[in-house]
Amino acid sequence: MQQCALIDLTALPRIGFRGTHSADYLRVRGFELPEAPNRAVLQADGSQVARLSQTEYLLLGGLADQGQRIADEEVSWELDHNANYLLPRQDSHAWLQLSGACISEVMAKLCGVDLRPEAFPVGAVAQTSAARINVIVINLGPIDLPRFQLLCDRASLAYFKAAVLDAMSEFNGALLEPEALRH
Template sequence: MPESSIKLSPLHEIARDLEATFTDVDHWRMPERFAGVEIETTSATTGVVLFDETAKGRIQVEGDASDTVLTSAFTLPNLEVGAGTHHDGTNVVRLRQDLFYLSVPPGAEAETIEKVRAQANGSLVTATDITDGRTAIRVIGPDAPTLMSKVCGLDFSEPSFPDGHARQSSVARTNQLIIRNDLGGNPAYSLVGSRSLGAYLWSVLMEAGAEWDIRPIGRSAHHELEKSTT
């Protein structure tokens, strides 16, 4: 792949300075591993880790008929505001009655938008690719709820913030969409916010998680955790 077509996460320099090895995912260059798969997966299942998931596509669907359109496109259940679901590689979260957030595999943005527009059939529903303007950081591990409570005022207990739900809130004084999507039997939260604040948020999370020996993980370890989820 030509170097000119490669996209870099706003966390790329941090990973490079940590001597990560990299792999190309669609048009993104992302960390493959840091300390090694076994060390990283152990940390994810016994403490807390951070994973850069910026390469995933992010789409915003808005309009009064968006519920009907997305239900037809992805066979969705009825979602209350703040609830989400997973369908064939796509995560869908309802943020308002007329606003949805979609997370899709890297490179699937155009196909997903076309699918939504085909179902819209002339109705006033917009599908916007917001991938390049956002950073996505996933906080994973049994200590993830406690870490999140240090940097955000929300209640991260199971009854208040169950798996599959989302909230919009301030995290370390940055506006973030927080999506709980557990991984490998462990709590996991995706933080989606402004690209320009991604490196700052990562550093705050690393500092806040020092008491649990927090570490970054690469795609190989994340893939192993995904396999244990299915």
């Protein structure tokens, strides 16, 4: 019986914004923002916003529109007099989703941070090391369907994916295609 699944979402759009006016810019664009750094909020359209620091945000595309909202944000952004800078993340960060009841146990094999639900609740973000590389782990649950968004350096995707799959092996984990999320 499959207890966890890994899906490569690297093809979906993602971008970042940094600067003292980034929050204002994103609110005007209709995004709900996390109140504090290292927190994330799921948007009504399925996209996600993670706050990585006081003035840096990471936006992940939703499946319903294949990330079109986020792709449109990247295309429409223009440099102006406000401190709000676009950070292209499509080429810099790979994106995996780990889901299932045992995801905390899988990640415990790769990462020293306690990612159990009582220590890492829905909405939490950890910028840490897993399998000896830098990763961003985002818990956007919900509790009845545990799932972590895992972002790493794109050049490390094959290595990190193999490490996660190896950690999943004792839990009968499986690599699924993104289409599995649309059912």
